[in-house]
Amino acid sequence: MNFRLYRRRTDWVLMIPPLLLALLGVVTVYSATHVSTAGSGQFFSRHLVYAAVALGAFVFFFVLPLRLWEDWAYGVYGLSIVLLILVLLVGEESHGARRWLGAGPFRFQPSEFAKVALLAALARYLGNKKVDLARIGSVAVAFGMIALPALLVARQPNLSTAAAFPAIGLPMLFLAGFSRVLIFVMLSPVAGILLLQHHVLWGLLLALSVVIFLRARLPWVTLLLFLLLHVGLHLGAPRVIAQLEPYQQARIHTFFDPGADPSGTGWQVLQSRIAIGSGEMTGKGYLQGSQKALAFLPMQHNDFIFSVIGEEWGFLGASFVVLLFALFVLRAVHVSTVCRSPFGAFLLFGGGGLIFYHAAVNIAMTMGLFPVTGLPLPLVSYGGSFLITIAAVVGQMGNAAVHRFDH
Secondary structure (H helix, E strand, O other), rough: HHHHHHHOOOOHHHHHHHHHHHHHHHHHHHHHHHHOOOOHHHHHHHHHHHHHHHHHHHHHHHHHHHHHHHHHHHEEEEEEHHHHHHHHHHHHEEOEEEEEEEEOEEEEEEHHHHHHHHHHHHHHHHHOOOOOOOOOHHHHHHHEEEEEEEHHEEEEEOHHHHOHHHHHHHHHHHHOOOHHHHHHHHHHHHHHHHHHOOOOHHHHHHHHHHHHHHOOOOOHHHHHHHHHHHHHHHHHHHHHOOOOOHHHHHHHHHHOHHHHHHOOOOHHHHHHHHHHHOOOOOOOOOOHHHHHOOOOOOOOOOOHHHHHHHHHHHHHHHHHHHHHHHHHHHHHHHHHHOOOHHHHHHHHHHHHHHHHHHHHHHHHHHHOOOOOOOOOOOOOOOOOOHHHHHHHHHHHHHHHHHHHOOO
């Protein structure tokens, strides 16, 4: 390892935001647990252990030779698929879902490991000069690599984590030159579902679709089929929702109308909104959040930790967190454009897509702008497998940035 090279080329604009977010996570997890129910202090102790392991994962991937990681990529991806299959066969079951593999006192989520594996494998595949996305075969392989772990995770079932795999893959396909119109077509059904109860906005989405199709000079029949698909989705979505698991249906109904069951399924979102709103501009002060202290806010150390930040640090503190995520993602995009190594460029772009997805969905969820998904806030929320995964991804991105001038 060339320490002088790392000292000279480390991109601190890219590395400082995740470092600050991780430190903020430690501080906020302590605040969210120290005045809660008896025994909750163990969460903070465990988080410190997880943070130490995550730091080790970051350092490992930060100094791992990129060429070696590229050589390992397909093998690691294959191992991740085997682990996902094992989860479905022998994984630990909890609340009707199989998401964990255990060995004695140790438990981990293979779905988190699969994110790291897909990022590396797809970066290697798309970075191959022989891969031509103008050919159907190349596109099919790329989408197959994304779809396989996504479908296996969806079977657990864990739809929100399953969606993380397209969040990694689609930005990488965009960077590789895949059609922007097709990417829009694939993402538009998600927007259509979120706008089921907002007919005006749904109409604006269709109008935007018309503009995009016309500017791309696509045949009218293609536009007509697209619009018919969206109308069918809009009319048939209630039936599709009815086929989901009861807890998934409850999350969707709560998203559309959290006030319909304020003491039941709407409790989380309503209390989260109250916590964030009560922080006003500058917040109530560190350790002073009343919603948190009275345990009105559920999962305050994990999925709803952004609500604790909003209550204690106010609009300014919450905005600072959003700014750190935005700076990190935008810097990753910029460095990827100057990275001479295709593998490194795809690592930066795909990693940025993953962290953007998790941060955007979590923050929107806590404000009631997105259904409750159970996705933690990257680097900030309490957690084991997820925190270590994100640290590993950040380590790869930092490593790629160090070697951005190497072929």
